[in-house]
Amino acid sequence: MKGSPQVFIPLSIPSPSPEWSSFTLGPFTIHAYALCILAGIIAATVMTSRRLTQRGGEPGVVLDIILWAVPLGIVGARFYHVLTHPGDYFYEGADPLEVFAIWNGGNAIFGALLGGAVGAFIGCRMAGVRFWSFADALAPGMLVAQALGRLGNWFNHELFGLPTTLPWGLQIESTNQAFPLGLPADTLFHPMFLYEMIWNFLGVAVILLLERKLTLRWGKAFGVYLIWYGVGRSFFESIRVDPSEIFLGIRTNIWAAFAAILLGIILIAVQTRRHTGVEVSPYVPGREWKGSDAEVESDEFDSDSEDHGDEAATPAESDDVAATSTSNSRL
Numbered sequence: 001m002k003g004s005p006q007v008f009i010p011l012s013i014p015s016p017s018p019e020w021s022s023f024t025l026g027p028f029t030i031h032a033y034a035l036c037i038l039a040g041i042i043a044a045t046v047m048t049s050r051r052l053t054q055r056g057g058e059p060g061v062v063l064d065i066i067l068w069a070v071p072l073g074i075v076g077a078r079f080y081h082v083l084t085h086p087g088d089y090f091y092e093g094a095d096p097l098e099v100f101a102i103w104n105g106g107n108a109i110f111g112a113l114l115g116g117a118v119g120a121f122i123g124c125r126m127a128g129v130r131f132w133s134f135a136d137a138l139a140p141g142m143l144v145a146q147a148l149g150r151l152g153n154w155f156n157h158e159l160f161g162l163p164t165t166l167p168w169g170l171q172i173e174s175t176n177q178a179f180p181l182g183l184p185a186d187t188l189f190h191p192m193f194l195y196e197m198i199w200n201f202l203g204v205a206v207i208l209l210l211e212r213k214l215t216l217r218w219g220k221a222f223g224v225y226l227i228w229y230g231v232g233r234s235f236f237e238s239i240r241v242d243p244s245e246i247f248l249g250i251r252t253n254i255w256a257a258f259a260a261i262l263l264g265i266i267l268i269a270v271q272t273r274r275h276t277g278v279e280v281s282p283y284v285p286g287r288e289w290k291g292s293d294a295e296v297e298s299d300e301f302d303s304d305s306e307d308h309g310d311e312a313a314t315p316a317e318s319d320d321v322a323a324t325s326t327s328n329s330r331l
Contacts, residue, residue: 012168012170012171015157016157020032021157032152033152036155037107037148037152040144040146044144044145047140048137051136052134052137052282055133055282056281056283057129057133065129069120070119072119074112075115076115077111078100079111083245084244084245107149110256113260120134128283128284130279130284132218134282135221136217136219136220139221139224140203142225143225143229144201150193150194151193151197153193154193157173158178160189161192161236161239162239163189163190166190168191168194170188170191170194171188172189178241199236203229206224207221210224218271218275219267222264223265224268226261226264230257230260233257
């Protein structure tokens, strides 16, 4: 119909202009990538704190744990990326300080998991919180953090896949170091950052839904997270075009994704066998928080003999108690 306004439907996803990637604030340069990571950390912290508090944890105890987990997670993420992309950092004329330039992008979630796990273990030990209780509370927040972090990859013009003609193809400038040689400058690529964002948000819904139907405690919710993320990542890595270390013909990150899946399956299987009762408290025995809002159930429902081994009275101790009670009753 003549005169009707035409609706413009974009046939690709543009990459942000360089002005969007960073801005100056006084003497400081603020990078959008760093803001995305920070937003993910904050979102995960809030979610984890709420979930752990609902399970009997002290409000704010999560902060004591992430003070260890976040720094070590960032260190692990960076060095895992550097080790799996050595050609980007170790070549003739390379600036060795670029290894530490985390604001330029290049962080690996598998390295963050390893480093963050070490930090979380230390933090949990100091706070008296069960490591697997914290991991379960963290599971959906971890996926939210990763999704927001992937938005930072978009600002940095990285994490894109094979060429595509789909209408949501991602525009990448031909001067990008990861742009494949021999392709036309207007080639579009699969927006892997977007695929992984969607997959991660779906994973949050899956974990929350399973928790309503099943008892995902003792690390089993975190096991679901490892399986979900590993399955998605193993596919996304298979369509990446940026260089990476190859082992037995497969990218190292795909091997890491397979390891995450296997670890998740083992974790669920072992914890299901070891713990058949209800997880009564996120704290280790003797370190429980006694706040008025803490909803801690009776220990009689906890089947973890290891946790109660130090509290259970020996037969000799029981006889002494009985004898004492009898003698007192005669007085």
